[in-house]
Amino acid sequence: MKKIKLIYNSVAGQSKFKYFLDTIIEKFMQNGFEVSLFRAGKKTNLYDYLKNVDSDTYGIIVAGGDGTLNRVVNVMMRNNIKVPLGVIPAGTSNDFAKHIKMPYNFSECIDKIILGNIQEVDVGLANDKYFINVCSAGLFTNASQKTDIGLKNAIGKLSYFFTAVYQLFKFKPFEVKIETENDIIIEKVSLFLIFNGSSAGGIDKLTDGSNIQDGLLDIIVIKDCKFSEVSILLGKILLGKHFDDKKVIYLREKWLRVTKINGNVDDPDVDGDEGPRFPLEVRCIEKGIKMFL
Numbered sequence: 001m002k003k004i005k006l007i008y009n010s011v012a013g014q015s016k017f018k019y020f021l022d023t024i025i026e027k028f029m030q031n032g033f034e035v036s037l038f039r040a041g042k043k044t045n046l047y048d049y050l051k052n053v054d055s056d057t058y059g060i061i062v063a064g065g066d067g068t069l070n071r072v073v074n075v076m077m078r079n080n081i082k083v084p085l086g087v088i089p090a091g092t093s094n095d096f097a098k099h100i101k102m103p104y105n106f107s108e109c110i111d112k113i114i115l116g117n118i119q120e121v122d123v124g125l126a127n128d129k130y131f132i133n134v135c136s137a138g139l140f141t142n143a144s145q146k147t148d149i150g151l152k153n154a155i156g157k158l159s160y161f162f163t164a165v166y167q168l169f170k171f172k173p174f175e176v177k178i179e180t181e182n183d184i185i186i187e188k189v190s191l192f193l194i195f196n197g198s199s200a201g202g203i204d205k206l207t208d209g210s211n212i213q214d215g216l217l218d219i220i221v222i223k224d225c226k227f228s229e230v231s232i233l234l235g236k237i238l239l240g241k242h243f244d245d246k247k248v249i250y251l252r253e254k255w256l257r258v259t260k261i262n263g264n265v266d267d268p269d270v271d272g273d274e275g276p277r278f279p280l281e282v283r284c285i286e287k288g289i290k291m292f293l
């Protein structure tokens with residue numbers, strides 16, 4: 001019998017997923033899979049659960065948001081666990097699942113996993129932390145990390161909006177040096193995003209056609225903006241028309257180094273979770289992990 005390791009985050013996405021658990025296990029079992037369950041929390045030991053995967057394991061399936069997915073990816077990459085990874089979008093923010101077009105209907109999502117379109121995809125590495133979707137720093141980028149879990153569960157994604165607006169009023173730009181194979185940029189910036197995927201904070205079209213199989217990261221740097229310029233740029237971003245804006249620097253690179261020169265900014269964030277500190281050395285691990293697409 002083929003095995004599924006199902007990891008779920010019981011507090012993700014307004015805690016809805018646990019009510020579907022029985023239906024989901026039933027569906028896998030009807031299709032000939034044996035399911036083992038792991039209830040993931042911040043302090044649970046994922047490595048202990050994943051270290052004994054054997055050749056009968058069809059897939060490791062994560063039901064949660066970007067943060068839960070990030071923790072599983074980190075354990076798999078660090079321990080060379082080569083089983084295909086699947087994602088059921090059950091978090092507050094499901095940016096990577098959205099990028100790979102996993103259906104929001106849990107049952108359809110499982111159909112897709114059972115169909116078994118397994119492909120190698122890229123993974124980002126920022127210092128010692130892997131990311132599957134995005135590594136970022138600056139204005140808005142850590143709203144998910146800074147938002148209270150109670151508020152997240154009460155009002156979902158709207159809670160990020162409140163955190164972001166609060167940040168807007170007290171934010172100061174910071175100066176960075178960005179080095180790539182082809183460029184050195186020194187600039188006062190509001191934020192930067194280094195994408196493997198394409199959306200962040202539920203906003204699509206942030207990248208100009210990024211691809212998780214091209215061995216490259218899509219980098220968006222938003223220069224220091226006046227308050228009045230932020231809203232105009234946000235409008236363009238929502239329409240996906242920001243790529244040639246004079247406040248935007250867009251790069252596509254295999255690796256980059258980001259050094260903070262001046263100003264205060266929180267440590268970078270990876271997939272909505274705590275990331276490494278500056279200076280950042282970021283690279284794309286081409287085809288680093290197998291996933292159900």
Ligand SMILES: [Mg+2]
Nearest residue numbers: 211212216217
């Ligand atoms: Mg890419």
